Amino acid sequence: MKRPAYSLVAVAVAALLGGCSMIPTYERPAAPVEADFSAHGAAPAGSQPATADIGWRQFFGDERLQRLIALSLENNRDLRVAVLNIEAARAQYGVTRADQFPGVNANANGTRQRTPGDLSYSGRSTIGSQYQVNLGVTAFELDLFGRVRSLSQAALAQYLASEETRRSTQISLVAQLANAYLNERSSDELLALAQRTLKTRQDSYNLIKLRYDAGAASELELQQAESLVQSALSEQAIAERNRAQATNAIVLLIGQPLPADLPAPRPLSEQALLADVPVGLSSDLIERRPDIRSAEQQLRSANANIGAARAAFFPRISLTGAFGTASSQLSGLFDSGSLAWSFAPQISLPIFDGGRNRANLDLAEARKNIAVAQYEKTIQTAFREVADALDAKGTFDRQIQSQQTLVDASRRSLELSDMRYRNGVDSYLQLLDAQRALFTAEQSLLQARTQRLNNLVGLYKSLGGGWEENTVAAKAAPTSTVQ
Structure with missing residues (x-):
């Protein structure tokens, strides 16, 4: 609570x-x-x-x-x-x-990749696919100072x-x-x-x-x-x-x-x-x-x-994040369970910069x-x-x-x-x-x-004349003095 x-x-x-x-x-x-x-x-x-x-x-x-x-x-x-x-x-x-203000971007990408057998855990060559659609914020700085x-x-x-x-x-x-x-x-x-x-x-x-x-x-x-x-x-x-x-x-x-x-x-x-x-x-x-x-x-x-x-x-603190869907099949992008997100805050503190x-x-x-x-x-x-x-x-x-x-x-x-x-x-x-x-x-x-x-x-x-085309009505005399 x-x-x-x-x-x-x-x-x-x-x-x-x-x-x-x-x-x-x-x-x-x-x-x-x-x-x-x-x-x-x-x-x-x-x-x-x-x-x-x-x-x-x-x-x-x-x-x-x-x-x-x-x-x-x-x-x-x-x-x-x-x-x-x-x-x-x-x-x-x-x-x-x-x-x-944070910049919000919509991204969509897809990859299809063949992995040789000597790099695969199973010892056999494989072909993998990955598709993503998300909304993301990239390196938005929290302006704390x-x-x-x-x-x-x-x-x-x-x-x-x-x-x-x-x-x-x-x-x-x-x-x-x-x-x-x-x-x-x-x-x-x-x-x-x-x-x-x-x-x-x-x-x-x-x-x-x-x-x-x-x-x-x-x-x-x-x-x-x-x-x-x-x-x-x-x-x-x-x-x-x-x-x-x-x-x-x-x-x-x-x-x-x-x-x-x-x-x-x-x-x-x-x-x-x-x-x-x-x-x-x-x-x-x-x-x-x-x-x-x-x-x-x-x-x-x-x-x-x-x-x-x-x-x-x-x-200096910056935030990078994304929210969307991901799937190994293009047709499964919006299926149940395809939700994907990432959040990557970053803080940078100057320690030594040579002055x-x-x-x-x-x-x-x-x-x-x-x-x-x-x-x-x-x-x-x-x-x-x-x-x-x-x-x-x-x-x-x-x-x-x-x-x-x-x-x-x-x-x-x-x-x-x-x-x-x-x-x-x-x-x-x-x-x-x-x-x-x-x-x-x-x-x-x-x-x-x-x-x-x-x-x-x-x-x-x-004296500043020449900006107005026609004369402006007289204003009250100012009471302020030169600072």
Whole structure:
């Protein structure tokens, strides 16, 4: 009557051992950065949605750019590889997780064998037959010390890391396409500027040529006018090349030729081209940036592998068994009395392995320390990207304002120089310098506007924006602090 009680105790002990885990308790490393970005001019986000929740359709106000982003998310090969990597990681996790369960196989086999007389007990040759049908379990490991579960958790963390890598790839793709598009728009406007400048200089050259033919201008003035025309032609060729290369970059990113029905682009000077982005705490950055989350999943995977390395020091128990029927005649397989079974437990206890298990544990711990360093470096890199973009944000506004004032002054200077030259007060050299100064100032203004927009795109990306298509409703401000 005591046997059921003993059985219950045995089951309880097995269940208790089955819950044993050698994985170290995971603790997120402290972030090696400041708690917020106030030192870089960032204001609290308030009730606005986090940047990571601002959809790219709301952030990018140019309909043409929105269409290109949608195409890239459908066709880009780098993003496709990231998605396939997720499928591979999911499959690998499934393979590892399956080791936690016994594999049951159905087997059927038959043998027919002749035994010579000198090997037979009767001294006569015999022919024997044996047929079997059974269900069997082969080398199923009782995971008493959590080795298999540790490996499964490590594979799960790798799978989750691949998910975050896919998010990071998409965010980078959106930012790359936006930068390529802004570069194309900048090249377009530089080309238009070069063409306007070429026309102005060509008109000036024609006037100087008439004056030279009439003996009212020197050959020096004619050659100076010619040099300006050739300089404008050179700038036009550079702008055409840059625009073609920027278009090629867009084609590569969207994975197909540019559609003919794209909406018309907006000018770079339009204020609604890009939206502003709120900046929160560095703890928000840690929670929302997919590359940081991927690095943390890699750290969790390395931590779980320590549990598997520790479990290797303990006995490993595996079970092999089969249940079915066996008979010397095929027709008797399912007759009464043909029941057959086998049960073969095996226990393996490491006694001496030349330090292999100790070395594997040291290796797992070293890889975890590497993962910690990589996680901290990822946080530091992300914090610097945000800080750099914030520091540049205000300076670009001041630079553009000053550059616009310079363009206005240079344009007025050109008008006065042209008037004085036509009235014979100044030489053509002063007019030449004024034309060069205006062209350089206009180029610098356009470049500053492009750099400001690229910087805003970089800030949007560095804060985790570009994953959502449409803006998610604002959430309550987090109360947690950086650990």
